[in-house]
Amino acid sequence: VKARPMLGRHLVKLVKLAARLNQDWLTLTADIAVMAWMSAGRWDCIYNIDVQKSIGNHCPIMGPGLTDEYWLLYMKQRKNRKHETLTECLRIDDKRLDPRSRYISVVTKYGREKSERWAPRSRKSKVKIFYDTFLQMFRHAMKLANIQNEFDCEQGRKWSCHAFRQGFVTNIRHNGKETPIRVETIARHGTWNEDSVPVILGYSN
Numbered sequence: 580v581k582a583r584p585m586l587g588r589h590l591v592k593l594v595k596l597a598a599r600l601n602q603d604w605l606t607l608t609a610d611i612a613v614m615a616w617m618s619a620g621r622w623d624c625i626y627n628i629d630v631q632k633s634i635g636n637h638c639p640i641m642g643p644g645l646t647d648e649y650w651l652l653y654m655k656q657r658k659n660r661k662h663e664t665l666t667e668c669l670r671i672d673d674k675r676l677d678p679r680s681r682y683i684s685v686v687t688k689y690g691r692e693k694s695e696r697w698a699p700r701s702r703k704s705k706v707k708i709f710y711d712t713f714l715q716m717f718r719h720a721m722k723l724a725n726i727q728n729e730f731d732c733e734q735g736r737k738w739s740c741h742a743f744r745q746g747f748v749t750n751i752r753h754n755g756k757e758t759p760i761r762v763e764t765i766a767r768h769g770t771w772n773e774d775s776v777p778v779i780l781g782y783s784n
Contacts, residue, residue: 583738583742583745584742584745584746585616585743585745586746586749587746589726593608593724593726594676595675596724604716607685608713609681610682611717613676613677613678614681615743616747617671618668619765620666620769621657622710625697625698626696626698627656628654628697629653629654630691633651636653638665648670649669650667650670652665652666652667666769682697685697685699698713710740714739717738718737762776762779766779
C-alpha cells in the first residue's frame with residue numbers, strides 16, 4: 580500500500596502551524612519535514628546526513644556547497660547506496676521553508692555542529708529521535724494541523740516517513756504537466772537508479 584503523500588500545501592500548512600504555536604517539538608518536526616521533503620528523503624536519508632559537510636563544503640566536482648540558488652546536502656548513505664551521496668536542494672526565499680535555513684537552525688539550537696547525527700534529542704519525548712519517535716511526532720503534528728483526512732485514501736492508510744518522498748514526486752510529476760521535468764532529474768534528486776522508471780513513477784499519486 581502506498582504511503583500518504585505529503586504534498587507541498589501540506590508542508591506549508593504544517594510549517595505555518597509550527598511558527599504560530601512556537602513549541603519546540605513541533606518546530607523540530609516541521610524542520611525535519613522540510614529537510615526530508617526538499618531532498619525527497621526517507622527517514623534513513625535524514626538519519627544519515629553528514630552534519631559537518633552539509634554545514635559547509637567545497638566539492639571539487641560539484642563546486643561550492645552553498646550558493647544563492649542551491650545548497651548541497653551530503654548524506655553518508657541512502658538506503659540502497661552504501662556510500663556518500665549528495666542532493667542539490669533549492670534555496671527558498673521564505674526562511675521557514677528554506678531547507679538550508681532549517682538545517683542550520685537545528686544545528687545551532689541543539690548544538691549539533693560536531694555531532695554524528697543531525698536529528699537531536701526531543702524535548703517533548705526526552706529521548707533521542709529515531710524512526711518510531713519521529714513517526715509519532717509527525718503523525719501528531721499532522722493531526723494538529725488538521726491534515727489527517729484532507730484527501731481520500733484507503734482505510735487504515737496512515738502517515739509514514741515515506742510521505743515526504745511520495746509527496747515530492749507527486750508534486751513534481753503534477754507540475755511537469757506544464758513544465759516538463761525529466762525523470763532522470765527526479766532520479767538524481769532522490770538518488771534513485773535511473774533505470775528504475777516504474778519505481779519512480781510508482782511514487783506518484
